[in-house]
Amino acid sequence: MSIEKEIAKRRTFAIISHPDAGKTTLTEKFLLFGGAIQTAGAVKQNKIRKTATSDFMEIEKQRGISVATSVMGFEYNGIRINILDTPGHKDFAEDTYRTLTAVDSVILVVDCVKGVEEQTEKLMEVCRMRKTPVIIFINKMDREGKNPVELLDELEEKLQINVRPLTWPISQGMNFKGVYNIYSGQLNLFESDQTRITENFIELQDINSPELDRWIPSSFTKQLREDVELIEGVYDPFTVENYRNGSLAPVFFGSAVNNFGIRELLHTFLDIAPSPSEREAMQRSVKASEPTMSGFVFKIHANLDPNHRDRTAFFKICSGTFQRNTFYFHTRLKKKLRFASPTQFMANEKNLIEDAWPGDVIGLYDNGNLKIGDTLTEGEELQFRGIPSFSPEIFKEVINRDPFKSKQLDKGVRQLTEEGVAQLFMQHGNRKIIGTVGELQFDVIRFRLEHEYGAKCDFMPLRYCKALWITSRDKDQYEEFLRRKSPVIALDKEEHPVFFAESEWMLKVAMENYPGVIFHETSEFK
Numbered sequence: 001m002s003i004e005k006e007i008a009k010r011r012t013f014a015i016i017s018h019p020d021a022g023k024t025t026l027t028e029k030f031l032l033f034g035g036a037i038q039t040a041g042a043v044k045q046n047k048i049r050k051t052a053t054s055d056f057m058e059i060e061k062q063r064g065i066s067v068a069t070s071v072m073g074f075e076y077n078g079i080r081i082n083i084l085d086t087p088g089h090k091d092f093a094e095d096t097y098r099t100l101t102a103v104d105s106v107i108l109v110v111d112c113v114k115g116v117e118e119q120t121e122k123l124m125e126v127c128r129m130r131k132t133p134v135i136i137f138i139n140k141m142d143r144e145g146k147n148p149v150e151l152l153d154e155l156e157e158k159l160q161i162n163v164r165p166l167t168w169p170i171s172q173g174m175n176f177k178g179v180y181n182i183y184s185g186q187l188n189l190f191e192s193d194q195t196r197i198t199e200n201f202i203e204l205q206d207i208n209s210p211e212l213d214r215w216i217p218s219s220f221t222k223q224l225r226e227d228v229e230l231i232e233g234v235y236d237p238f239t240v241e242n243y244r245n246g247s248l249a250p251v252f253f254g255s256a257v258n259n260f261g262i263r264e265l266l267h268t269f270l271d272i273a274p275s276p277s278e279r280e281a282m283q284r285s286v287k288a289s290e291p292t293m294s295g296f297v298f299k300i301h302a303n304l305d306p307n308h309r310d311r312t313a314f315f316k317i318c319s320g321t322f323q324r325n326t327f328y329f330h331t332r333l334k335k336k337l338r339f340a341s342p343t344q345f346m347a348n349e350k351n352l353i354e355d356a357w358p359g360d361v362i363g364l365y366d367n368g369n370l371k372i373g374d375t376l377t378e379g380e381e382l383q384f385r386g387i388p389s390f391s392p393e394i395f396k397e398v399i400n401r402d403p404f405k406s407k408q409l410d411k412g413v414r415q416l417t418e419e420g421v422a423q424l425f426m427q428h429g430n431r432k433i434i435g436t437v438g439e440l441q442f443d444v445i446r447f448r449l450e451h452e453y454g455a456k457c458d459f460m461p462l463r464y465c466k467a468l469w470i471t472s473r474d475k476d477q478y479e480e481f482l483r484r485k486s487p488v489i490a491l492d493k494e495e496h497p498v499f500f501a502e503s504e505w506m507l508k509v510a511m512e513n514y515p516g517v518i519f520h521e522t523s524e525f526k
């Protein structure tokens with residue numbers, strides 16, 4: 001098949017949500033729908049099985065969250081769907097942000113009872129920054145939630161994006177009757193079923209047709225007609241173009257656990273979601289259809305078996321065809337590497353593959369050559385953009401507890417931070433400061449340092465609340481700043497200077513006093 005055809009049949013996306021909104025349930029229903037799994041419960045069962053096999057993952061199990069981001073691929077109606085799973089827990093937000101750099105679009109799940117939650121806002125901020133097309137799925141309509149019109153207002157206000165409902169719920173909670181598909185004029189009646197996909201829908205030519213009243217009580221039809229009229233009047237018409245450029249989010253209503261509204265969502269998603277197109281590198285923009293292979297690493301996953309310290313790098317193909325056992329150019333190390341056993345993830349299985357195309361995510365066995373953000377090409381000097389680090393919120397200094405193991409500690413800290421577990425900042429030679437978005441990572445780091453590297457450490461809390469990357473607007477002033485603030489300046493993994501702020505107020509003062517210094521919220525700036 002030609003590369004254009006392979007690209008056109010691929011959809012690579014992530015389902016994101018605040019924990020408990022229904023991301024796992026929706027993922028599972030998609031797999032069920034695609035025939036990739038046979039029974040409901042398989043996705044969760046898989047999580048539990050995995051955790052039972054390793055001590056480290058025991059941490060995850062105890063806290064009931066998913067640390068790992070995995071990939072699930074399946075074919076549906078001739079389309080190759082790659083779902084990148086993301087941890088919902090706040091403490092692993094950085095992992096999720098990085099995964100978002102590898103997708104072409106996103107489905108955002110919102111709980112209709114809770115509305116827009118804290119994590120939803122943060123995730124949407126990352127999507128907005130990258131202009132990622134977003135579809136919103138309002139879940140749990142079988143519960144008494146917020147009024148749908150108010151929910152739409154809340155989405156627009158809190159997520160700062162224009163929305164356009166494409167389906168509309170007919171009542172909700174106990175009275176939930178179904179959804180009306182505004183886009184196609186189909187009526188889908190609600191029948192609670194958690195294990196099968198029901199195909200119970202009725203096609204209507206016109207929402208005003210008396211046919212509607214045959215299926216649902218007149219009190220509900222009246223409300224539905226009024227609602228739909230209101231929507232058509234208030235919201236701009238839906239255009240695929242506005243969705244794809246990230247300025248308009250279509251909204252669907254349903255109930256994931258009951259398989260309801262999933263069909264409308266999946267079908268519209270397949271119709272409108274973008275295939276891989278192009279991606280920005282420092283040097284130029286790379287089109288997916290270019291014949292030569294290029295791609296980047298967005299995640300590194302340590303082997304769960306501590307006796308084998310090898311790792312799996314998750315590699316997203318951006319252009320050309322990736323082939324097994326072929327030499328590729330590692331642009332940071334300037335050396336050629338070849339991979340004898342690249343794997344692809346189909347539903348719950350991992351398979352060896354011979355080749356892969358743009359949009360695909362493959363697992364590369366790595367023994368220390370690959371870092372997050374690394375680019376592989378067929379020889380061209382390229383570095384893909386878009387894996388920025390965001391400022392951590394909690395900072396602690398690493399204190400070695402076993403002086404005989406300082407080499408192991410250094411190595412462990414370096415490797416774990418390369419995996420993206422946390423950010424490492426170095427100060428005055430060998431003082432190590434670790435920055436994270438949540439306390440949980442410190443437990444993970446301590447545990448893994450001890451079990452995988454045989455090193456023991458303590459963490460001493462520091463009073464900083466934010467790290468900002470700094471560059472110069474005025475050389476003299478910049479150098480004076482570095483000198484005067486040296487106790488609160490450190491270097492990140494690329495040896496770029498960062499400034500630790502103890503409070504927003506201190507940051508404001510520094511900005512006012514040093515207009516010659518530019519402060520950046522993320523590590524990537526032009």
Ligand code: GDP
Pocket residue numbers: 017018019020021022023024025026088139140141142143254255256257258
């Ligand atoms: P995640 O943390 O976002 O992955 O959320 P889960 O998919 O694990 O769902 C969280 C809880 O909400 C589970 O107990 C689900 O069974 C439940 N849930 C998911 N979808 C629905 C729904 O449509 N209606 C109701 N009532 N509960 C749901």
